Amino acid sequence: MGNLEYIESYFCNELSPGERVQFEQKIINDKVFAEEVAFYCSAKQMIKNELDSEKKEQFRKIYQQTNASHQSKINATKIWLLSASAAAIVAIVFGWYLFEKPVSTPQLADKYILEHFQTLGIRMSSRQDSLEIGEGLYNDGKFPEALQQFERIIKNNTESFEAKKYAGIVSLKLKNYDKALAYFSQIENDSVFSNPAKIYKAITLMERNNAGDKEQAKELLHQIIQNNLDEKETAAEWLKKKW
């Protein structure tokens, strides 16, 4: 690893005053060493910039979601004020029926799948890799081939978060719910910056709709809210409905 550990010791203040002077002198006298130090600083700065970009994207998502719900509240109030009398009659006639009618969980899941799983691979990086081949197959509607591609990646790299996530999504599309659940379960506790595995798992259960699935899905939605995970707004919205 060359001098990386030594360089890090300097920047982490782990060297004695004498050693620090030696380190700085080495930068002046040894061009190769100076280049290693410059690389360390550049890489750290670039990684920090990359992290900041990811955080900004996350902030943007939060802001858009918060704003959308705030805006819809304002619009709803305006509409309500303008059509209060008409709405009152409609509400009396249909209100009880609508309020009491339980929501169809497969329909909720279908809507989510339609809105979120149309295409894969909207990424900011210019990465060209085997994952992209799978994304391309998915986007062309070749789901079995896409699944094969993602499973090939997983076989070579059992830790690949993205490949497992995509394999789960394709399995869900192919209505192979057990397989989808298995993939989402494998990654649900991965500590990545953005991990929607729990909501995907809940959606799969809602789609499968076997005995006990609804309850499991509800439990997962509660976990998403409690732990402030991805898609907590969607989870909260769904839990407000009568199941």
Next chain:
Amino acid sequence: MPPKLTMSNTVIIHKTSDVELINMLKASGIDKKNAEEQLFNAYSYFIKEGQRKYKLSHDEVFDAYADAMLAVIEKIRNDAFKGLSSIKTYLYQIFHNKCVDFLRKKTTNKQSVHQTASISESMFQLSDSAKSIINKLMEKTDFDLLKQKLNELGDNCRQLLLLWADGYSDKEIVGKLTYKTADVVKTTRLRCMDKLRLLYNTKLY
């Protein structure tokens, strides 16, 4: 003095005090991410106020706010925020400066003046002569290529390096990823850095 903000459209209830937020931001694990989001949401009304006050586009004001937020989080974590003002005042001052920067950029059309690369905090530790050498070498860095190579490192290395850049210690990373000890994390992290260096240099020469 920063211009005064009107609070007419503020719906924030300050359930979490500055002290609590600072402690959460400095903590490890889920608290850290929660605190960042709480802080972001608490003052996101600055964005609309900024649009009205500075006559900037929504995207420009959002960028200014997000950049200011990231700067405040970093200052708090590095203990550079001394608590001489509230977090809100401190954030607003930085946000105001970022908006003014955008305005200057628009009115003078001298973007390059405002696009100087920020010097890494760690660089300030170096003596002037060493710093000058490192600065000159860093100016030659192809950051786009370096970023591309980071993405080629693989998910595990990329995730590990991002956590490190986010201020997580090797010990904290043990709990977040599947490593056995802090020593293993350190060795793996340094190997990832070395791999990045090799990938970058291979492409460069």
